[in-house]
Amino acid sequence: MRAFLFQTLTPEQSGILEGMDSLWPRLAGAALREDPFPRWMLDEALDPVFYRRLLAEWPPDEIFVRGRRLGGATKIPLSAETLIHNPSVTPLWRDFLLRHREPAFLRHLLQHFREWILRAHPDLEEKFGPAGKWRIGARSRDSFDNHDVLVDCQLAIFTPAQGRPQSDRGPHVKLRNKLMTGFLFFPVENEPSGLGGDWDFFSAPPDQRLRHGINLTVDPAQVRLADTIPYRPNTFGMLLNCPRGIQGFRPRTPGAPPFRYFEFTVQFPRRLFEVEESFVSNLRNHWRTWTRAGVTDL
Numbered sequence: 660m661r662a663f664l665f666q667t668l669t670p671e672q673s674g675i676l677e678g679m680d681s682l683w684p685r686l687a688g689a690a691l692r693e694d695p696f697p698r699w700m701l702d703e704a705l706d707p708v709f710y711r712r713l714l715a716e717w718p719p720d721e722i723f724v725r726g727r728r729l730g731g732a733t734k735i736p737l738s739a740e741t742l743i744h745n746p747s748v749t750p751l752w753r754d755f756l757l758r759h760r761e762p763a764f765l766r767h768l769l770q771h772f773r774e775w776i777l778r779a780h781p782d783l784e785e786k787f788g789p790a791g792k793w794r795i796g797a798r799s800r801d802s803f804d805n806h807d808v809l810v811d812c813q814l815a816i817f818t819p820a821q822g823r824p825q826s827d828r829g830p831h832v833k834l835r836n837k838l839m840t841g842f843l844f845f846p847v848e849n850e851p852s853g854l855g856g857d858w859d860f861f862s863a864p865p866d867q868r869l870r871h872g873i874n875l876t877v878d879p880a881q882v883r884l885a886d887t888i889p890y891r892p893n894t895f896g897m898l899l900n901c902p903r904g905i906q907g908f909r910p911r912t913p914g915a916p917p918f919r920y921f922e923f924t925v926q927f928p929r930r931l932f933e934v935e936e937s938f939v940s941n942l943r944n945h946w947r948t949w950t951r952a953g954v955t956d957l
Contacts, residue, residue, distance in 0.1 A: 679706030681758060682843070682895060682923075683767055692886060695862035697775040697899040700888050704843055704895035714892065716749040717845055718742070720917060723816050731821030732911065736922070739812040740799035756812045759923055762795035765810050768839070768925075772899070776838070779901040780931055787927060803928035808838075810925055817911065817918035820855075824910035830861045830882055831907055832875040833900045835930040841897030843921040844890050855911035856890035856918045863903070871936045877905050890918070897923070902932050 682704055689699040705713070722745055723735040739756040742748045758764070769776065769790050776783065784790060787807055796806030803809065817827065833840055842858060861882035863869060869877055882905055888896035890909075898904055911918055 679709045680755060681764075682841075683764065686895070686897070687767070687771055691772075691775065693775075695860065695885050696901050696904045697772075697779060698860065698886075699841075699897045701895040703893050705893055707893065710893040712751060713755060714845055714848065716751050717919065718745070718748050718752065718814065720816060722747050723814075724818075729818050731818060731913075732825035732827065733818045734815060734827050735818070736813045736815035738799040740797060742814060752814075755921075756814075759812045760797050760810050762810070765795055765808070765925060775899055779899050780838075783931070786929070786931070798924075798926060808925060808927055810923075813922050813924075815920055815922060817856075817908075819915055819917060820911045820913045822913060824855060824912055826855070826908050826910040828874055828876055829879055829907055830859075830877045830905050832871065832877070832902065832904055832934060833898075833906070834875075834926075835900075835932055835934070836927045837900045838925040838927065838931060839897060839899050839923075840925075841895060841923040843895045843923075844892065845919040845921065846890060846892055847916040847919070850916055852889070852891065853912075854890075854915035855909045856915075857909040858888040858890070858896050859884055859907055859909055860886040860888075860898070861905040861907075863905070869905075869935065871934050873937075875934065875936075900931065902934050 682701075685701050685704055686699065689701050692698050692700065704710075723737060729735075739760050742756055743753045773790075787793065793807040794805065796802070796809050798809040798811035801809060844856070846856075861877070862885040863877075863882045867881060869881060871877060887909075888894060898906060908918070
């Protein structure tokens with residue numbers, strides 16, 4: 660298997676990933692789960708004392724809601740670029756977001772997990788050039804005009820479900836221009852277990868023809884539950900996005916507190932792979948491409 664061409668990290672770049680305030684030290688030793696697709700899980704992702712400090716300083720819900728009246732299970736993400744300029748976000752959180760948005764963090768991931776990245780996407784460098792030469796920028800600050808890949812660290816909440824258990828959507832594939840996505844969970848203090856929000860992963864027989872609907876959803880009858888990362892404090896999961904990377908968050912129980920997480924994501928200007936889409940999904944994607952300038956994936 661051909662190896663990536665990586666740049667050597669400077670001591671300064673490596674140093675930003677050391678210590679209790681970085682996901683890297685424990686993620687580097689995390690066990691890989693390969694079936695049905697590559698993903699990683701950490702039960703205790705950060706130093707417990709540091710995690711509790713982040714939990715105590717989680718930004719107020721108002722910076723997400725901004726006075727709006729929202730329905731149940733509404734997803735509200737805020738990019739690192741937005742958060743670091745908000746005076747309600749503490750220095751501790753600003754530093755944590757910036758630390759994981761640094762190019763050095765992505766370069767560590769690419770180098771450490773290159774074998775599985777190439778297995779999933781053997782033509783990655785043909786499409787985007789040698790990984791060691793990628794110009795890495797920050798989403799919402801930089802653009803693909805002069806960057807090959809954009810990284811973001813965002814915080815998000817789902818508003819409480821209303822009337823019945825609710826989630827963003829059922830089993831689905833992530834946007835096809837995303838290489839990897841990771842979630843660090845921040846349940847409210849003393850939240851009981853069993854209220855939903857667990858991260859489920861699904862599998863289908865290799866010969867199963869999957870037709871993806873709107874938002875790349877998959878018929879639940881075509882897949883089976885293969886694994887789960889529970890929604891609990893200081894738990895981090897990361898997946899390598901690929902055609903069979905079917906996943907989704909379990910519906911939240913009505914009356915449960917807001918569902919909260921930190922998300923790390925890596926995005927390209929074009930799709931990494933294709934999947935078969937239903938006629939309605941294809942029509943919707945074409946319409947949105949025609950009517951929205953700059954759409955690179957949906």
